[in-house]
Amino acid sequence: MKNLSILCLIAFIPLFYPAEAQDVGKFDNLELASATPDKVKILDLKKQNLETIPDVVANFSNLTELNLAFNQINTLPSFICKFNSLENISMFRNQLQTIPECMHSMQSLKSLDLSSNQLNIWPEGLNHLHELVSLNLRGNGLSVVPDIVGDLGSLEVLDASGNGVSKILNDIKNCESLKKLILFNNKLREIPDGVGKLKQLEELDLTGNELTELPKSLGKLKNLKVLKIGNNKIHGWPECINGMENLELLVITGNPGLRPPVRFKKPKKLKIQ
Numbered sequence: 001m002k003n004l005s006i007l008c009l010i011a012f013i014p015l016f017y018p019a020e021a022q023d024v025g026k027f028d029n030l031e032l033a034s035a036t037p038d039k040v041k042i043l044d045l046k047k048q049n050l051e052t053i054p055d056v057v058a059n060f061s062n063l064t065e066l067n068l069a070f071n072q073i074n075t076l077p078s079f080i081c082k083f084n085s086l087e088n089i090s091m092f093r094n095q096l097q098t099i100p101e102c103m104h105s106m107q108s109l110k111s112l113d114l115s116s117n118q119l120n121i122w123p124e125g126l127n128h129l130h131e132l133v134s135l136n137l138r139g140n141g142l143s144v145v146p147d148i149v150g151d152l153g154s155l156e157v158l159d160a161s162g163n164g165v166s167k168i169l170n171d172i173k174n175c176e177s178l179k180k181l182i183l184f185n186n187k188l189r190e191i192p193d194g195v196g197k198l199k200q201l202e203e204l205d206l207t208g209n210e211l212t213e214l215p216k217s218l219g220k221l222k223n224l225k226v227l228k229i230g231n232n233k234i235h236g237w238p239e240c241i242n243g244m245e246n247l248e249l250l251v252i253t254g255n256p257g258l259r260p261p262v263r264f265k266k267p268k269k270l271k272i273q
Contacts, residue, residue, distance in 0.1 A: 025062075030054060038062060046070050046090075053077055061085075069093055069113075076100055084108060092116055092136075099125040107131055115139050115159070122146050130154060138162050138182075150174030161185055161205070170194035184208050184228065193217040196240075207231055207251065219243030230254040230273075237261050249273070 025041030027033035033040045033056075040060040050071040057063075058079040066083075069092035076091075081102035088111040096117040103109075103125035110131055114123075115138040126135070127148050134157040142163040149158070150171030157180045165186040172178075173194030181195070184207035191206070196217030203226040204218075211232040218224075219240035224247055229238075231254030241250065241264075248269045252258050260272065 030056060033060065041065065043067070053080070058082075064088070066090070078102055081105055087111065089113065099123045101125050104128040110134070112136070122148065127151060133157065135159070143167070145169065145172065147171035153177065156180065158182065168192055168195070173197040176200065179203065181205070191215055191218070196220045199223065202226065204228070214238040214240050216240050222246060225249065227251070234258055237264070
């Protein structure tokens with residue numbers, strides 16, 4: 001009788017197979033995903049040697065996250081613009097030269113990673129993405145951060161490092177939510193005054209450019225905690241640093257002879273490297 005009770009108990013213990021993990025909506029197998037297209041919310045197809053996005057993906061109308069990193073995709077199909085719930089896209093390390101212009105209609109999109117592709121001009125598909133919070137364009141071939149970036153009013157993180165950026169246009173001042181501006185390893189010779197109007201900015205990375213000075217307007221960045229200006233051509237102490245009262249990390253290495261003046265009033269938490 002005791003053995004019978006144990007057997008009955010075992011019969012009611014649910015068996016968990018790997019396939020049942022798909023119930024949460026996350027898939028990394030197209031065949032399994034295609035069986036229940038309405039359940040697909042997260043699709044992870046990284047490192048699949050894909051050259052194109054399979055047409056079957058168009059059936060996943062409830063998709064919220066799409067990871068296609070580490071493939072060989074050179075274009076995005078227009079059907080991607082119809083995903084009204086899509087919030088996160090990673091196209092890291094592909095071969096994109098542009099993105100569909102219709103992507104500007106994807107008003108749920110919050111995070112877009114286009115790093116390590118072959119973008120040479122600012123894609124028009126980025127325009128008017130008013131809900132976009134994070135944009136990663138690192139490691140492409142961009143030469144300008146254009147005025148239209150100012151239209152991305154919700155943007156908090158912009159990474160355009162490792163390009164050939166030689167100019168940032170002044171309308172970047174309209175990115176009023178921007179907290180991190182990452183521009184290391186570019187060809188910048190000057191920073192527009194508009195950057196000094198980014199009141200929420202907490203981190204500014206200008207490492208490895210061709211700067212000889214910083215504009216006084218950067219002294220208005222009262223929330224700035226991290227400023228990296230190493231490996232430039234800055235010789236004289238930038239006056240704007242004196243106004244950065246909440247600065248916690250200042251990196252100046254790689255600028256021959258650059259050091260704080262004797263009268264520099266160092267913020268209590270500031271570390272200088």
